[in-house]
């Protein structure tokens with residue numbers, strides 16, 4: 001069915017090939033559990049939890065009810081100098097599942113806002129402690145930290161950076177951890193590459209630790225194709241940060257809320273950061289919300305000066321929006337009811353086995369996995385990077401499966417309620433698409 005293009009013109013779509021899309025639109029109209037439905041009534045298996053966010057599956061009754069009731073009870077409450085009970089309740093509930101000591105929660109509306117908030121917190125933290133020279137921010141090549149200026153400055157994806165000028169000053173990057181020559185087809189965490197963390201020492205030697213505020217990394221990088229931290233890498237990064245008084249920020253926007261088998265990847269890897277950014281799964285994707293978790297010492301460092309004065313000049317009109325807080329509380333209830341925050345650990349073996357069965361399919365050059373995250377990297381078509389994976393994406397869509405591709409990597413991150421039958425269907429559909437894309 002060809003689309004009525006006149007009705008599609010006005011919407012300039014984000015991170016989308018607009019012209020291609022509008023010639024053959026993919027329109028989602030309903031969702032339930034593991035499935036979407038499109039405008040033609042077809043059932044589409046959701047292989048990516050919407051966009052790494054619908055961790056408990058779609059349209060969960062408790063969350064829907066909470067949002068409906070909240071809208072009727074308190075539609076909005078100003079977050080500056082005012083509060084509402086559910087904001088405090090949600091913060092307490094989040095602190096209770098957070099990595100050790102991360103018991104202060106600042107609300108935002110997205111992952112990008114969480115990242116920029118955390119970067120500002122880090123710089124300001126050093127300043128309130130009298131180390132105002134620590135302003136430099138360190139990101140990592142191939143990192144993704146959303147699309148705001150702070151996030152793209154510390155991020156390491158060239159397409160997201162090159163169009164937007166000189167970005168933030170005083171930012172540098174450590175090298176990425178992708179090492180297919182040594183680690184291709186590792187099942188779970190790759191064995192080689194803890195030493196890549198030493199690259200931080202190179203930057204300390206270049207800039208001096210006294211100028212560096214923080215290092216930000218994704219424990220598992222999703223948007224550049226599911227890149228896992230080598231064994232021991234995050235531990236080493238933590239040690240080097242401690243040695244030099246540098247804050248460590250984990251961007252857990254995709255790894256938060258059960259994706260790697262524990263509530264947060266920090267717990268899966270046994271490494272606790274100083275600041276942690278989240279979004280997406282915090283409300284099961286239902287209402288936009290993000291948050292920054294801070295170690296109490298960071299929060300407390302700001303609590304000085306006259307008590308009637310604002311301590312941290314930052315916040316959003318929609319920070320801790322009542323609808324988002326209601327959705328967040330109901331989401332945490334749903335995760336607890338269904339024991340979802342550790343389910344990825346129970347499903348990991350089966351998921352890994354199914355994914356790695358694709359190893360011998362045409363043009364598969366690597367398979368990567370952790371928890372309920374999968375990456376299948378394909379050999380690019382000659383002279384057309386990202387095209388083979390995009391063809392696989394379109395083929396899967398035709399066959400009723402939603403996957404995501406980034407470059408030539410297929411990324412999978414299904415809802416945590418996934419069952420064996422869904423895993424089989426995802427892998428069978430992908431297998432067919434890979435063969436057809438050969």
Ligand SMILES: Cc1ncc(COP(=O)(O)O)c(C=O)c1O
Pocket residue numbers: 109110111112113115144145146147218222223251252253254279280
């Ligand atoms: C690691 C990471 N950080 C930040 C973001 C940005 O989140 P948002 O799109 O909600 O701004 C994303 C989004 O995918 C992400 O994966």
